[in-house]
Amino acid sequence: MTVTLADVAARAQVSPATVSRVLNGNYPVAASTRERVLKAVDELDYVLNGPASALAAATSDLVGILVNDIADPFFGIMASAIQAEIGGPGGRAGGERLAVVCNTGGSPERELTYLTLLQRQRAAAVVLTGGAIEDAAHQAAMDAKVRKLTEAGTRVVLCGRPPAPDTGAIALTFDNRGGGQELTEHLIGLGHRRLGYIAGPEERTTTRHRLEGHRAALAAHGIEEDPGWTVHGRYDRRSGYEATLELLRRDPSLTAVVAANDSVALGACAALRDSGLRIPEDVSVAGFDDLPFSIDAVPSLTTVRLPLAEAGARAGRIAMGREEAPPGGIASVRGELMVRGSSGVPRTS
């Protein structure tokens, strides 16, 4: 059998209670006793039984991080920053927490089920990253679940996701609308008047907000948008490639392509090149997020930098109660326009 607290207690000639106190360090124990206990723990190679202690103490050291796609660096970077702050091992002593990343794959059901699973584990905190799914029923279900979690004492932080009012969750929202607007305004400023837009999946807040920003910029400059200039796709390179070909087919006179994110933009670049078009001489391209590889594209990508790591770190700290929540429980995080080689003045055909 595995070693239990009682075994350690017997070996150290103390009561189980004392061993527990030594291990938790939340009660005075004479130095000599503590040493004896620690020695016994070491000799027996004792490992605390997590479930048992969680049950007895009615708390757990699990912290959940939900991401849409763990293979996407957008989420990887945030998750990494969050986890670093949660502590996990290596953090400050004592508060050793198991920060776990759960991959929803963008599926509403998985999202809910993971939340239930975390609720079941009595997680200490949960961080939800990335855009939310815009489905009334799903959102109501999510909100209800989140409310239940916060009511049970689990701290819930939304990182890069719109606020969920009246759920007790704290939100660190990305200003996708503002970023999208700034980006498109940059292109308009260069002289572009015919801009294609490759949007992400529909029914996603991120998709909608970025697109809204784009359109706001067009409207602000009196540019009438052709419905054919917008194509929806997934947040990946492949989708960007295909969408760009489609865009080109619909309107070869486009002088710029704005993508929902950097991966999509990369796909767009590939499609343009394969179509014999030069970037940015023939067509300008812009992305969003400024993931690490974006600067390595040729030409390097004009994009909006989102402070993913910083936001993640802050979300992690808030989840751990080490940083105060923003006033009103909501903070908006701005992006920064990064003008690089992929955008230039439109061709004068």
Next chain:
Amino acid sequence: MTVTLADVAARAQVSPATVSRVLNGNYPVAASTRERVLKAVDELDYVLNGPASALAAATSDLVGILVNDIADPFFGIMASAIQAEIGGPGGRAGGERLAVVCNTGGSPERELTYLTLLQRQRAAAVVLTGGAIEDAAHQAAMDAKVRKLTEAGTRVVLCGRPPAPDTGAIALTFDNRGGGQELTEHLIGLGHRRLGYIAGPEERTTTRHRLEGHRAALAAHGIEEDPGWTVHGRYDRRSGYEATLELLRRDPSLTAVVAANDSVALGACAALRDSGLRIPEDVSVAGFDDLPFSIDAVPSLTTVRLPLAEAGARAGRIAMGREEAPPGGIASVRGELMVRGSSGVPRTS
């Protein structure tokens, strides 16, 4: 207070035992009773207490996935594939498991602590991904921990990591040596005789094996290697950039640069371009892993494709006991040479 099994039992007018059996579905319960119970569960919005059931049943539904760097798609892709197989939510019914990704950041201590944490949670299985750290003391500690886990009934699978003999762990190893050799042989075949090598961090099995493969290829073709042709760095773009500049400084006559992985190769490309060198006309570049962005580099990257998703999926299945372990508990997974635009014949200066 939160709802407990007893509350549900009271409402459904049955004993707690019956509720438990309905929920676990591992004991005959009359259909009418089951329905009554399920109705009560629903009405009360009951969520099982994970720790309590783990304690009582002496098993948990947690599966741990250890990765070196979650922000790196290399690990993200594997983690995603593993998690998809583990089931997590969305998998086959009943066996709902919480697949959790733990980010070690490449730190030996974290690696060990996470293993302890998982052991503490009585994890059902653990998958360790990526290269191991080559430090005798650390390896001994890891092996001991792994042995303890397997002895306690936790299935341990190594994915892309060298076997750990006598620990009970199952290994799916990447043939880094073979891949490295094949890659370099490709370059030699093109006519290159002066090849720089940007290795990963020292004391890592992955680093060592890839480098060994490279050197084996050189040796096989009677090419004497200059010690200055190898530079060590991290597995990231930045490191590749700097290492390339250093390589160029040491020996401007190099006609090819082989990188430890694709990110490093991308950095190398950037450094070469910034130095006014064309790829592959002046210098050929090769990477390793074939991550999604590699095909989008300009020119697209010659590299060795590692079946990350496939290997991860298989590791996940083995961890879940849904696939038989390979004979001897060890399987080697081969990479595939992808010849693309970044490699060509050497310049004839």
Next chain:
DNA sequence: AACGTGACAGCAAGCGCTTTCTATACAGGA
């Protein structure tokens, strides 16, 4: 008519901890 036999359901004993309350011992103060 007596009895074995399934099919269910309930009892109750833990699982291995935490924590409240109580006990002991010794020190100092009156």
Next chain:
DNA sequence: TCCTGTATAGAAAGCGCTTGCTGTCACGTT
């Protein structure tokens, strides 16, 4: 000297669930 305060250790009552074992019926058998 007696009392009280302080520091430390132990006893024991759970935490909420699982599960072996013990009923209890309603039948089909002989």
